[in-house]
Amino acid sequence: MPDTHIRTALPDDEEALGRIDRATWSTLHAVQPAPRPPHPPFFSERFGPHAHLVAVTHGEVVGYIRLGFPTSLLANAHVRQILGFAVAEGVRGKGVGRRLVRAAVDEARRQGARRITLRVLGHNTPARTLYxxxxxxxxxxxxxxxxxxxxxxxDVLMGRVL
Incomplete structure (x- = not known):
C-alpha cells in the first residue's frame, strides 16, 4: 500500500495493537486459547514497544511484527526471531505483511544479526508462502x-541468512 509506512512501535500504539491481535486470532497461527476479557496488556517487560515494528496506513496502525532473541544465550545472540506477526483483515493482500517481514529482516541486519528465524504452523499456507x-x-x-x-x-522452523 503506497500510503503505508513502517516504524518502531510507540507506547501509545498498545491499544490498537491489542485490538489487532484479538481480531486476527485464529488457530491458523495461534496455539494459545482465544483471548477473553479482561485482556492483558499487549506490551510486556520482555516485548515492549522497542520489540515491535508497526505498519501505519492513513495514521492508523494496521499491523505489527515482533522481533526478538530466540533464547537468552550469548551463543546465539547473532540470531533474531520473528515472535509475533499480525495484519488487520481490511488490509490483507495489499503488501502490508510483506513490508513488515522486509522491515524485520532489515532491522535484524541493523542490529548486527547474521540469521533470522521463525516458527509457523504447518497448515498456515499463506504465511509459509510469504516467508x-x-x-x-x-x-x-x-x-x-x-x-x-x-x-x-x-510446528515448522524457518530461517534465512542475513
Whole structure:
C-alpha cells in the first residue's frame, strides 16, 4: 500500500495493537486459547514497544511484527526471531505483511544479526508462502507438535541468512 509506512512501535500504539491481535486470532497461527476479557496488556517487560515494528496506513496502525532473541544465550545472540506477526483483515493482500517481514529482516541486519528465524504452523499456507517468497527456508519440522481444534498440527522452523 503506497500510503503505508513502517516504524518502531510507540507506547501509545498498545491499544490498537491489542485490538489487532484479538481480531486476527485464529488457530491458523495461534496455539494459545482465544483471548477473553479482561485482556492483558499487549506490551510486556520482555516485548515492549522497542520489540515491535508497526505498519501505519492513513495514521492508523494496521499491523505489527515482533522481533526478538530466540533464547537468552550469548551463543546465539547473532540470531533474531520473528515472535509475533499480525495484519488487520481490511488490509490483507495489499503488501502490508510483506513490508513488515522486509522491515524485520532489515532491522535484524541493523542490529548486527547474521540469521533470522521463525516458527509457523504447518497448515498456515499463506504465511509459509510469504516467508518462502522472502527467502526463508524450512530448517526443521516438529510433526504433530500442537493439537488445535482436534487436529495435530506441525510446528515448522524457518530461517534465512542475513
Amino acid at each position: 518462502e517468497s522472502e527467502g526463508f527456508v524450512v530448517e526443521g519440522v516438529l510433526p504433530g507438535e500442537f493439537l488445535l481444534d482436534g487436529v495435530y498440527v506441525d
